[in-house]
Amino acid sequence: MLSFGDYRDVPLKRAREKRDEARRLLADGIDPSAGRKAERIASASTLRAIGDEWLALQKKTLAANTYEIAHGRLTNMLYPSLGNLPISEIKAPDLLAVLRRIESRATHETAHRVRALFGRVARYAIATGRAERDEIRGAYNRATRMADRKAMMQAWADYLDKLKHGAEVIPLRA
Numbered sequence: 001m002l003s004f005g006d007y008r009d010v011p012l013k014r015a016r017e018k019r020d021e022a023r024r025l026l027a028d029g030i031d032p033s034a035g036r037k038a039e040r041i042a043s044a045s046t047l048r049a050i051g052d053e054w055l056a057l058q059k060k061t062l063a064a065n066t067y068e069i070a071h072g073r074l075t076n077m078l079y080p081s082l083g084n085l086p087i088s089e090i091k092a093p094d095l096l097a098v099l100r101r102i103e104s105r106a107t108h109e110t111a112h113r114v115r116a117l118f119g120r121v122a123r124y125a126i127a128t129g130r131a132e133r134d135e136i137r138g139a140y141n142r143a144t145r146m147a148d149r150k151a152m153m154q155a156w157a158d159y160l161d162k163l164k165h166g167a168e169v170i171p172l173r174a
Helices: 012-025 032-044 047-058 062-081 091-102 110-125 142-164
Strands: none
Touching: 012 032, 047 062, 047 110, 062 091, 062 110, 091 110
8 A cells, every 4th residue: 555645735636646656657567665665775774874873872882972073973074975875885985085085184093083983884784784795994094004103103102111211291181
């Protein structure tokens, strides 16, 4: 059985037109309700829908600050470009373009974290049957920033060594 809307909102003439259109589709061997189901499933399989669902589940376990950071990264960095795409259609070059934009602002670590966040949402989509596999695992190669990461880690190790040997402590936050 098909519904064409609330009887108070759909005039009789329009309801009859919709009924006739449904009959034409049936005569052509097309199930009119299958199209609606496919649209509903497609809208439920977008990055935005899956990301919001994943985030709602995470809200129970994440600290408030961590939740806000994840929400901000999804909303401000991923959703504008990829939010309306079905997650199964997002490929590595699509995500890489977003990550390169983030990197262009000299925020390399944020790009790493956004890629990891996308990976968590993609794995959730796989677990719920809305994606077959994680298409983007190779989208961002951390090895390209390995020299920067080594220098940062060495600087941190040097700082800790100085502290260990009695150097003056400089507060990290003012």
